[in-house]
Amino acid sequence: MxxxxxxxxxxxxxxxxxxxxxxxxxxxxxxxxxxxxxxxxxxxxxxxxxxxxxxxxxxxxxxxxxxxxxxxxxxxxxxxxxxxxxxxxxxxxxxxxxxxxxxxxxxxxxxxxxxxxxxxxxRARSLYVSKSSTLNTSTISYEDLSGEALSGKVCTRSGKHPYNLGLIASMIAHHGEAETETWLKGVKANLARKPQGNDRGQVKAIKEGLCEVSLGNSYYYGKMLTDENQKPWADAVNLVFPNQDNRGTHINxxxxxxxxxxxxxxxxxxxxxxxxxxxxxxxxxxxxxxxxxxxxxxxxxxxLSWGEFKEDNISLTEVAKYREQALQLVDKVKFDL
Amino acid sequence: MHLKFNRLTSASAFLALLIALPIFALLFTATTETGQSFEHIRDTVLADYIINTVLLMTLVGIIVTLIGVPLAWLIACCEFTGKHLFNWALVLPLAMPGYLIAYTYTDLLDYAGPLQTFLRNTFGWSSPDDYWFFEIRSLGGAAAMLSLVLFPYVYLMAKANFLNQNASLTLAARTLGYSPLKSFFSVSLPIAKNAIVAAISLVLMETIADFATVYYFAVNTLTTAVYDTWLGYYDLASAAKISMLMIVGVFALIILEHKTNKRGKDSNSAKMSVQPLSYKLTGRQNVFAFLFCSLIFVLGFAVPALTLLSYAIDYYQDVWSMDVIMYAWNSTYIAIAVAVISLLISLVINVSLRENKSLANKSWFNLANMGYAVPGTVLAIAVIIPFSGLDHWLNSTAESFDLEAPGLILSGTVVAIIFTHIVRFAAVANNNIKTNFQQLNKSYDWAAKSLGAKPNRLFRQVHWPLLKRSALVAGLLIFVESMKELPAALLLRPFDFETLPTYVFQFASDEQLEQAALGAILIVIVGLIPLIFINRSIEQKQN
Structure with a gap:
């Protein structure tokens, strides 16, 4: 045998x-x-x-x-x-x-x-803001994405992408679930189009005039600047680190x-x-x-040329606790639909 | 083929159960593990996902019928300019994976693409507010993309049927004063109905299982729900539940197909002359036929293939290496193994079904078709469940014999990839062979048997010669499908192992289609060769 x-x-x-x-x-x-x-x-x-x-x-x-x-x-x-x-x-x-x-x-x-x-x-979960925008980028925050000033001007990839879930989870960690839900609803209402594509695709959309502000990881700025085809997209935007007046920019x-x-x-x-x-x-x-x-x-x-910035120092383990709640909120407000 | 027919049902049962094993593993997971997130998804987004899925399937079903059936009839029954070219050219879109056509059209049709840029420059528009342009990344866009690469199923199966039809029936209708159009609707179409319905149901199963295209177009369907629950909520049990929902949908399709089949049974039994029917189109009809065929060929193949080709040429130096040939070989041998094994399995199951149309045999047949509707990644996980179980058993057995544990010899190997593809594509062989088997009148069997032929001989000398071609077509279709299939290879492969789709994916997933173009072109080229054979073999069938 x-x-x-x-x-x-x-x-x-x-x-x-x-x-x-x-x-x-x-x-x-x-x-x-x-x-x-x-x-x-x-x-x-x-x-x-x-x-x-x-x-x-x-x-x-x-x-x-x-x-x-x-x-x-x-x-x-x-x-x-x-x-x-x-x-x-x-x-x-x-x-x-x-x-x-x-x-x-x-x-x-x-x-x-x-x-x-x-x-x-x-990497910083930063904002890409159109160079033609009149927003005050030195004081801008994630919270502003749901404000009236940005109505119809925001682009992002799927809310369920890990980078966005991380950000939403950090919002829950700082503000609690109810306030985050209101915020997320506001962001959804401000979207210029249904969430789609990747972080670079949003910058391309800014270049095309479809939106004014998008969420995106910091390193994509450098990736785009060094890619012949994508350089024009990056040239149309400023990389902005939000929440510099308070807790700092979300880090992944x-x-x-x-x-x-x-x-x-x-x-x-x-x-x-x-x-x-x-x-x-x-x-x-x-x-x-x-x-x-x-x-x-x-x-x-x-x-280094993008400048120094203040990082949100909340512990990643703390943020990760709210990941599932973040995902549930994305479904609840039908962010991607 | 040396098959003992008394053992046939058990062989059929064994193979069907083997193919269905991953599905059972999934079902087991769905029912035994408790998932929390199903309720949440059900209460929030599930209804939207179901509506989107149904809409997508309806749209795709309508479009492929409207494209595939007229094309099949034109090529099979008419003479017009360019017919011989279109005859095979219209099969080519099948070699184009849905995700690739989606990537290329998005590049061409979105705001920064050449078409909109041209329109803006021509009409002096400067922003998206100045004009309306359809959004390619939408449910309609996804339906269009999937239809453009899937219609050849309907085209091929309907054409084969039209070519096989007895012309004397249509001629009789014409003699009785029916117009060509009327005789098409009242004679040719009803006869071809079974084949067309079988083809559409294949297309719809592909549609329900698609993830790459709908994901890229941000259309949320049931596949999205499966991925979300599993990869977002870490809840395989709920994901399995939603997969089961999809399999129920597929069962509905199978039952629907079965019902139509029943009504159309033996409708083509009067087979005497096989003189092909041929209308000669002239004037406007000729121009229309030519334009219609051209349009579909250009949209479904020429545009995406040329776009990829131009990228491949531009970026040739960045991406060329001998490795790409290695990846092409990996894809090819996997596809060959998948095609051959699926075909053998399908023949056993079909012969058994023909021999005895018992409920058991019907169940085995349907069981072996279920994998087609399960999204590739989910199926890959479904395969890991029993395979890793078996691996663990082998290892512990080895250890109990004081042997060195061999490690994982099933999961994470090429065997797992091949098996997953077989589970997924067995339905293609099953449906193809079944349709053709049904066209063989049972009287052949009775005649052979009354002359003393043993079942074994009946198969070798009567069935196989008549089935050979459709078996070849089925095998080649599976080859093409397997060449294009991404998820199983991506998830189950051994270390440092690439197939063409996995190679293309690592770039395409980062929206660097240009870098992926060379590999993409190779997928299409390797797929083209068998497609031309398929088409030729359908041609010869009529002679």
């Missing part, structure tokens, strides 16, 4: 698997597109000799990881927002990352208390976790520590135009 089983298994395995266990490998499930992280991973391999293998998907990787359980080949999950980091931890799919380097390089509000996740980059992070059953744990820890180290942080800053989490690394020249 044992022999039959073994033969069948060997035959089948030789047909299907590429082994997850290899001395110098680290396996990554990535929510971020390969072309964003490839240069950094290549550099990592060049410096450490550890090869990286990636599966990229924007959807479903957490479910896959969960179902694979203790046999999962994945060592590291890279996410593009903090909600996924907290979901991974919440579902018990992570373990503590032990690294002095990480503790040294990453301020504590950007790491999990128990060490189950680490933020890699920061991309990050990494070490999976609970990581087969290549040591390599995975080396990778995560590398990602918050100087050279990777510099690459994130210069290639992706994001804000480094490592305070010893400066943002890129271009990002």
């Amino acid at each position: 044992k022999r039959i089983f073994l033969v069948a298994l060997t035959l089948f395995t030789s047909l299907t698997t590429t082994s997850a266990f290899s001395a110098e490998t680290v396996n990554i499930y990535s929510f971020r597109q390969p072309f964003l992280i490839e240069p950094i991973l290549e550099q990592f391999t060049a410096e450490t000799g550890i090869k990286t293998k990636v599966v990229f998907s924007k959807k479903g990787l957490i479910e896959r990881l969960k179902r694979e359980g203790k046999y999962s080949p994945a060592d590291v999950v890279l996410t593009s927002n903090f909600n996924k980091l907290l979901q991974l931890k919440g579902e018990g799919l992570t373990q503590e990352i032990k690294s002095e380097q990480i503790d040294k390089n990453v301020p504590s509000q950007f790491r999990d208390e128990a060490g189950h996740w680490v933020a890699l980059t920061k 992070v991309s990050g990494a976790v070490l999976t609970k059953y990581a087969p290549n744990k040591a390599n995975a820890e080396t990778l995560i520590a590398y990602l918050v180290g100087k050279s990777a942080q510099e690459q994130y800053a210069s290639v992706n135009m994001e804000y480094p989490v490592n305070p010893s690394v400066k943002p890129s020249e271009m990002v």
Whole structure:
């Protein structure tokens, strides 16, 4: 019986698997597109000799990881927002990352208390305002998006996108659910068109005169400025950091976790520590135009030229508590419909 | 084909259950795990989603019929300028994935696109307030896009039927004084009805399962609800519940199709001369036929394909690498495996159904069709559930034998991708073969059996030669569908494994269509080759 089983298994395995266990490998499930992280991973391999293998998907990787359980080949999950980091931890799919380097390089509000996740980059949920707008951009706030002055002038992507959900959750954290619902209704009433497209698409719409203000992550400004086709869109707007008079601009992070059953744990820890180290942080800053989490690394020249701003310092764990309520509100006010 | 017919029903049952396994896993999840968010969605947005879904399906159903049936009749029964070109050219849109045509038309038709820019420059308009232009990102736009790439199903199946029809029936009607139009509506169309209904139901199942196109156009349908509950509310159980709602919709379609089929049964049994019917169109009719065919071809294929081609040429240097050939090969061998296996499964199920139209056999048939309506990502998860379960069992068994645990050998492998595609596209083979099988009069079977032919021989010497072509067509259609399919490959693939759609997606999802164009063009090209075969094989069928 044992022999039959073994033969069948060997035959089948030789047909299907590429082994997850290899001395110098680290396996990554990535929510971020390969072309964003490839240069950094290549550099990592060049410096450490550890090869990286990636599966990229924007959807479903957490479910896959969960179902694979203790046999999962994945060592590291890279996410593009903090909600996924907290979901991974919440579902018990992570373990503590032990690294002095990480503790040294990453301020504590950007790491999990128990060490189950680490933020890699920061981005501001900023406003893009048409250069022809007469709004006073130095005092503008998220709250103003529901004001009468912006009636029919606001564009955004789906309210259910993690970046917007993060913002709405932070509104609930600051103002409570009832007030946030009123605000969200107001924003919906002010929309120039049904939520659609991505953050860049909204800036394009401003350029086209469809709207005056849009919500968008900060790094897209740099991405557009360096893309020949999209530069005209970026040239039509100013990047504005809202709520500078009070709590500061909402911050989202991309990050990494070490999976609970990581087969290549040591390599995975080396990778995560590398990602918050100087050279990777510099690459994130210069290639992706994001804000480094490592305070010893400066943002890129271009990002610095957008000016300094006050960040909303509320803890991400606190904001994440209201994520589901935020989603329910989006459905309740039929924001996307 | 060496099949023992007494074992056929059990083989059929086994295969149908295997295909339905992921759906059962989903159903099990839907009923055993408690989901909180279903109630919330039901009380807030579900009604809108259902209305949108029904509207979208209705629109797509109407448009594909209005495009597909007249085209099929023109090509099958008329002579006009360009007919031989259009004959195969009209199949080509099927190689174009819905999401790609949506991306290209949005680029062309939105405010900054060339058409509106041209209009503004010509008429001196300067802002969106100066004129009205239809919004491509809308329910109507989504219906138009899906119809443009899905109508070939109706075209192909209706054309095959028109070509197979007995011309003497129409000629009789004409002799009795019916106009060509009237004889079309009173003779040809009723005979073709089964095939057309089967084609439309395939189209509608594709529509209900579409996510990429409606998502891009910000049209919220039931697929949106499934994704929201699962990925937003982290509530797979509620997502499974909504998927079940969609499967119920598909059952309604199947029942509807079944009802029409029943009424039209054996309507084409008088098969004597197979002289093809042919009206020669002249003058205005000729021009109209030519323009109609051109319009559909240009909209459904030429415009998106040329747009992609021009992007591919412009960005050639940025994106070209030998890797793309590797991705094309990955897609191709997956598609071949999917087509061959689906076809074999479908033949077993169909032969069994023909042999014995018992309720059990009918159920197996319908069971094997359900996967077609489930959105790809949901189906991928549905596959992970039993596959990872099996993997865990294999590993613990290995460990109990003191062997090294082999890791995951099913989930997260190419096997999982192929299986998911089979579950999704078995319905294409089933419906195609069933329609053609029904056209073979039962008297063949009785004649062969009364001459002492064993079931085995009946299949090899009578059924298979007559079914061969439709089986080939079904196989090729599945190949094309599998080439285009994104979600299963995206979610279930092994490390560093790309297919053409996953490669295209990583750029297209970031609205960098230009970078994705080369891969997109390859999807279309690889899909074109079998499509031309399909068409030729339908041609030859009539001879």
